[in-house]
Amino acid sequence: MKKYRHVLNIGIQNSLTYRFNFLARSLFGLIPLMAMIFVWRTIYRGNADTKGTLMVGAYTFAEMVSYYLLTTIVDALTAVNEDDWQIAADIKDGNISQFLLKPIDYLWYRFCLFLSGRVTYLAVAVVPLAIFISCLHNYFVPPHDLAALGLFLFSVMLTAMLQFFMSYTMAMLAFWVLEVSTFIFILFAFEYLASGHLFPLDILPAWLERALYFTPFPYQLYFPISIYMGKTTGNELIHGLIIQFGWVCATYALARFAWNRGIKKYESVGG
Amino acid sequence: MNLKRYFSIYAALWKNSVTRETMFKGNFLLWIIVECLWFGLQLTFISVLYLHTDNIGSWTKWQVVMLVGASHFIQQIFQAFFLVNCTNLSELVRTGKLDFLMLLPINTRFIVSFRQVDLGAFVNAVSGVAVITYAAHRLHFVPAIPHIFAFLGLCIAGILIHYSLMFLLATISFWTVRAQGIVWGYYNLFNIARLPDDAFQGVFRYVFTFAIPMLLVSNVPARVLTNKLEHFYSILLLLGMAAACFAISEIGWRASLRRYTSASS
Numbered sequence: 001m002k003k004y005r006h007v008l009n010i011g012i013q014n015s016l017t018y019r020f021n022f023l024a025r026s027l028f029g030l031i032p033l034m035a036m037i038f039v040w041r042t043i044y045r046g047n048a049d050t051k052g053t054l055m056v057g058a059y060t061f062a063e064m065v066s067y068y069l070l071t072t073i074v075d076a077l078t079a080v081n082e083d084d085w086q087i088a089a090d091i092k093d094g095n096i097s098q099f100l101l102k103p104i105d106y107l108w109y110r111f112c113l114f115l116s117g118r119v120t121y122l123a124v125a126v127v128p129l130a131i132f133i134s135c136l137h138n139y140f141v142p143p144h145d146l147a148a149l150g151l152f153l154f155s156v157m158l159t160a161m162l163q164f165f166m167s168y169t170m171a172m173l174a175f176w177v178l179e180v181s182t183f184i185f186i187l188f189a190f191e192y193l194a195s196g197h198l199f200p201l202d203i204l205p206a207w208l209e210r211a212l213y214f215t216p217f218p219y220q221l222y223f224p225i226s227i228y229m230g231k232t233t234g235n236e237l238i239h240g241l242i243i244q245f246g247w248v249c250a251t252y253a254l255a256r257f258a259w260n261r262g263i264k265k266y267e268s269v270g271g
Numbered sequence: 272m273n274l275k276r277y278f279s280i281y282a283a284l285w286k287n288s289v290t291r292e293t294m295f296k297g298n299f300l301l302w303i304i305v306e307c308l309w310f311g312l313q314l315t316f317i318s319v320l321y322l323h324t325d326n327i328g329s330w331t332k333w334q335v336v337m338l339v340g341a342s343h344f345i346q347q348i349f350q351a352f353f354l355v356n357c358t359n360l361s362e363l364v365r366t367g368k369l370d371f372l373m374l375l376p377i378n379t380r381f382i383v384s385f386r387q388v389d390l391g392a393f394v395n396a397v398s399g400v401a402v403i404t405y406a407a408h409r410l411h412f413v414p415a416i417p418h419i420f421a422f423l424g425l426c427i428a429g430i431l432i433h434y435s436l437m438f439l440l441a442t443i444s445f446w447t448v449r450a451q452g453i454v455w456g457y458y459n460l461f462n463i464a465r466l467p468d469d470a471f472q473g474v475f476r477y478v479f480t481f482a483i484p485m486l487l488v489s490n491v492p493a494r495v496l497t498n499k500l501e502h503f504y505s506i507l508l509l510l511g512m513a514a515a516c517f518a519i520s521e522i523g524w525r526a527s528l529r530r531y532t533s534a535s536s
Binding site: 020024025027028029031032034035038039041042043046047050056057178179182183185186189190192193198199203204205 | 295298301302304305308309312315316319320322323324325326327328447456457459460462463466467469470471472475
C-alpha cells in the first residue's frame with residue numbers, strides 16, 4: 001500500500017503544474033452551464049405564460065437548476081481527465097514495459113494517478129464553483145435528507161470507479177489499433193447523452209428512460225444525482241446501488257481481461 | 272501576381288493534406304462518424320427540449336433545428352480551414368518549429384493559419400446543409416436566392432470571428448507555453464453559438480454579443496434564412512464585429528511575435 005501512497009503523492013505534484021489549465025477549464029466550463037440555465041429559464045417562463053404550468057416533467061425551475069449544478073459537481077469529482085489518452089500513449093510508446101518488471105500493478109498505478117488528478121482538480125475548481133453556486137443559492141435545493149446525502153456520496157465513489165474502469169478498458173484498444181481517440185469520442189458521445197449530461201433522464205419518454213437503465217451510462221452521472229434529489233428512494237435505491245456495484249465489478253473484470261489479452265499481443269510484437 | 276503566388280502555395284498545401292488523409296482512410300471515416308454522432312446529439316437535445324415546450328423565446332422547434340444546422344455548418348467550415356492550425360500554434364512555439372515558417376518568403380500568419388486542411392470537415396458541413404434544408408421544408412419555407420447569398424456571406428463573417436478569436440487565444444502561447452488548454456476552452460464556446468439568442472438577457476447577452484460575439488455568429492445567419500430578422504442593424508453588427516475581431520487578432524499577433532525568442536535546441 002505504501003508504494004501506492006507515493007504514486008498518489010507524485011501524481012498530485014505532477015498535476016499541480018497544470019493548475020492554470022485546470023482553472024481555465026473549470027472557468028470555461030461555467031459558461032455553457034450558465035447558458036443552459038438561461039435556456040431553461042426561458043422555457044419555464046414561456047410555459048408559465050402559455051400553459052400556466054410551472055413544471056417540466058417532475059422538475060420545478062429550482063430543481064432543474066440544481067440538477068445542472070449537481071452534474072458539474074459530480075463531474076468535477078469523477079470525470080476522467082486525460083487518463084485514457086495517457087494510458088493509450090503509454091501502450092503505444094512502449095512505456096508499459098517497465099511496469100511488467102516492477103512490483104507495481106499498472107491498473108492500480110493509473111487509478112492512483114486518476115485519484116490524484118481529481119483531488120487537484122477539485123482543489124483548484126472548488127473556488128469558482130463555490131462562488132457560482134452561492135450566486136445561485138436561491139435555486140440550489142438541499143439534499144433530500146441526511147441519508148440521501150450519505151448514499152449520494154457513496155454512489156459518487158462508485159461512479160468514479162466506473163468512469164475510470166471504463167476509460168481504462170477503452171484505452172486498452174491501443175494494443176490493437178493505432179488511433180484510439182475516435183473510439184473514445186464515440187463512447188463519450190453516448191455517455192454524454194445517456195448519462196444525463198444534457199438533461200435529466202426522467203424528462204425523456206418513459207420507455208426510453210427504462211431502456212437506458214439497461215446500460216451502465218445512467219450510473220455514471222444521473223443515478224447519484226437522483227439519490228441526492230430524493231427521486232430514487234427505498235427499494236429502488238438499494239437495487240440501483242447493487243446494479244451500480246455490479247457494473248463496477250463488470251468493467252473492472254473487463255479491464256483486467258483486456259489488459260491480459262493485450263499483453264500477450266504486446267509481447268509477441270515487442271522488440 | 273502576388274495573389275497568384277499565394278494561390279499556388281495554398282494549392283500545394285491542399286495537395287499535402289489530401290495525401291495525408293489518404294494515408295489513414297479508416298481513421299478519416301471514423302472521425303466523420305464521430306462528428307455525425309455529436310451533431311445528432313445536439314439535435315436530440317433540441318427535440319427533447321421541445322417535448323416540453325412550444326417556443327424558446329420567439330424560436331419554434333424547426334427554426335431552432337435550422338439554427339443548429341447553420342451553427343454546425345459554420346463550425347465545420349471553420350474546422351476545415353483553421354482549427355488544427357490554431358491548436359498547433361502553441362506546439363510550433365514550444366518546439367521552436369516556428370523558426371522555419373518565419374524564414375519562408377511568405378507572410379507568416381498566412382502559412383501558420385493555412386498549413387493544414389481538414390477534409391473530413393467538408394463532408395460534415397454537408398450534413399449541416401442537409402439539416403438546414405430539411406428544417407426549411409418543415410417550415411414550408413423556400414428561401415429566395417438573395418436569402419441564400421446573404422446567408423453564405425454572413426456565414427463567412429461568422430467563420431472570420433471564430434478564426435480571429437481562436438487565433439488570438441493561440442497567440443497567448445508566446446507568453447505562456449500552456450495555452451493549448453485555453454484554445455480548447457474556446458472550443459466550448461461553440462456550445463453557446465447554437466442556442467437561440469432570445470434565451471439570454473442582461474450581462475451575459477451583452478458580453479456574448481459585443482465582447483465575444485458568439486450570439487451573433489450563427490443566430491444572425493439563421494434569422495436571415497428563416498426570415499425572422501428583426502432589425503437590419505444586427506447584420507451590420509455581425510459584419511462590424513467580424514472586422515473588429517480580425518483587426519484585434521492582427522494587433523495581438525504582431526505584439527506576440529515580437530516576444531518570440533525561439534526554443535533553445
